Amino acid sequence: MCDTSEGPTVSGMRRSPGHMRMAQDLHDVVAHSLSVIAVQAGVGLHLLDRQPAEAGRALDAIRATSRTAAGELARLVDILRTGDAADVVPVPSLDGLDALVAQVRSAGVAVTFTVEGDLDGVPAGVAAATFRIVQEALTNVVRHAVSGEACVGVRIADGHIELRVDDGGPGAHAPASSTRATTPGTESATEPGGHGLVGMYERAAAYGGAVHAGPRPGGGFRVEGSIPFTAAETAGVRPPNGSAGISVERLRVADELHTIVMRSIAAIAHQAARHPDVELDPTAARDTLSAISTVSRDALDELRGLIRRVRSDPAR
């Protein structure tokens, strides 16, 4: 069986918010690699007898994907171990929204920006996720904007933070008081919003929130989201000197995430490296694909369980 030694874990490393954000980002990408690997392994197994060439392609795809994911994890480990992540990734917080909006204005987009509620009351992780989502949405506005107008609204109320970024069109305004991030259906074929939507969803979901993106009824594109938080959580992460902290529970979740992902990618890479020839040794190919399918699906189940626990208890 493959080497089950842990290797370096997140707990052995620096744990500033900057590091945590980078860890989150890279883990998100790796988690989606697991999904790709699971699909390819399943299909390869299913078609092994009838279409061995497809099984061979699946093994190649798995090898490439796991290699990339392993590389990303290695890079993550490096970053977490060495240096100050604040140099690499400035800690995103809601204080940065003003500067962000100013940047977008200097890029030629007229931005209406409103904030309602107490930004200081938002825990660091949720604030960072919100900032990143708004940043991603505005990056897309700058890239794809047709109207040259955008409307950004952030609202804190009742234990959640709401955000809305509207690209162009008349009548854009701050978020309505609703926690459901939905957009009414529309038949109009408006110009697309942006890329990076997966990252937005993931960031919100990690904190038990949700993001929705789609065309607006009046024209243009809308990204809106809502992320919950608890007062206890806020209290737990506000050290007196004002620098953002991270709750013990979040670190535990991050460690668990890292462990699941690390183990599964290592196991898959090990299996894929066997490089069985489907034509010459179909038995070995079957065993390899079967093992990879099991490992990737188990890891995804564990990640889902983790996300469900995080969502059901936002204080975690």
Add this chain to the structure above:
Amino acid sequence: MTTTTSTPIRVVVADDQALVRSGFLALLRSEDGIDVVGEAANGYEAVKVARAQKPDVILMDIRMPEMDGLEATRLITADPSLRAVRVLVLTTFDLDAYVHEALRVGASGFVLKDTLPADLLAAVRVVASGDALLAPSITRRLIEDFVSRPIGPRHDPRLDQLTTREREVLTAVAKGLSNAELADALFMSVATAKTHVGHLLTKFSARDRAQLVVVAYETGLVEPGHR
């Protein structure tokens, strides 16, 4: 092996991850009784291909750039020319909020991307035929979660248009019974069961079986927690 000469199920695959898309395409193409008629890498393409090809089933990834799968599903279910298209939502992380929304706007069901191929193919067949709900107990639980209980008079006038038999069939459908199961339970032939379900779909302008379940809860015919 079946000897029916039913026409193949026409399927479109919409997923932004190229390797997921190509994997599902290879799987579906290899299957007798299923024809792949298009693919899409984002919601915009998904809607365009759906309108051009009018497939029986579209596998729709929720998270895609340009336009996500939820929005694409809304556009498809709102389009009268696409009444017969069944949307089967694909997801990596089955976050309830997204799945609720998908069902609410007319998806027929959802599957995890890492579902084993045999189960994925079965899911495509189930939603194409409409004879049963996909993952009945999960689907019903999700529908229960998002349907608001009827307030005011317990009697919903929409139920007046139903015959007694139709009420019985609708109740059975809402309990998650397949056509074969409800035919058994209600002492009718499967053909009769299908006819009743067809009438119910028409009377409620319901898109598919899952939407009939929504109606059953909305009208108060079935209460949440009713098993």
